Amino acid sequence: MKSKHEPVLIALVFIGILLAMPIILPCMVVSDARRKRRLRRCxxxxxxxxxxxxxxxxxxxxxxxxxxxxxxxxxxxxxxxxxxxxxxxxxxxxxxxxxxxxxPKRSELLRVWECDVGTIIDHQRRDLPDSPTKRALRAAVLKTPQRYDSRWLLVYETSPKVLYDPKTGDYALLGLGGQVTEVGDVAGVVSTLEELA
Structure with a gap:
């Protein structure tokens, strides 16, 4: 059921949008120029x-x-x-x-596969059966993977830390002395962490 005030409200919204355009468009142009400048500097x-x-x-x-x-x-x-x-x-x-x-938030250029690592490890973790270790991994995931060395990315801030190789899809655990121990897939990470607990 239509209200008799509905056409008036629609007209007011339309007028509000038209009045805001002279403010919104320059802000968009400035924001885009700023992003491009930061990208070039980076x-x-x-x-x-x-x-x-x-x-x-x-x-x-x-x-x-x-x-x-x-x-x-x-x-x-x-x-x-x-x-x-x-x-x-x-x-x-x-x-x-x-x-x-x-x-933009970090003013940093990341390898494309590094940007997608978070999504990949999230999907792999979701396929695991529910367990306390799976919940601990979910709580310890880094929002943005950190480069550990030329092969590995640090993806989980657990004890021991969990590394991921985006090229092969392998996981590894980082020991206290800096030694890297490969454990295979995410299920291997969970079972190894449960053995260490």
Missing amino acids: ARTTVCEECGQLLGDASIELSNLECQKSIEKLNIKPSRVNHRRVRQNDAICPNCKAEYRFV
Whole structure:
């Protein structure tokens, strides 16, 4: 049942949006320019983890070209929204083609597979049967994996700490002396942690 005031409310909302546009649009433009400036500054100081070359502005341009090619392949109208939807990375190393994603909160470029590690380990952990160790892992997961060395990422802040190799999908435990002991999959992590408890 429609109220007699409904058309008036719709008109007021529409007028409010129109009045807010002169404020919203410049804020969006400034925010986008600031993000691009921070990305360029970060790319100029980040060294590629694979080949050791400085990423620089060329890495951003290479990423933009790849995004443009993806849009053309999908045959969709180019726009800012489409660029964000299609973009898989923010920088690509010109030398070895390693892909990086910009994390604005940390002003850091992370390897694309590092950004996805959280999602991967979360799905693997969900498939485990419920147990106190599984709940402890869920509580100890790091929001953003931390690089331990060239192979391993620190993913769980447990005792002992749990490492993950994103290339092979293997897990390992980090001993007190810094020794790394491979345990296989996430089920191996749980069983090893239960044996140590």
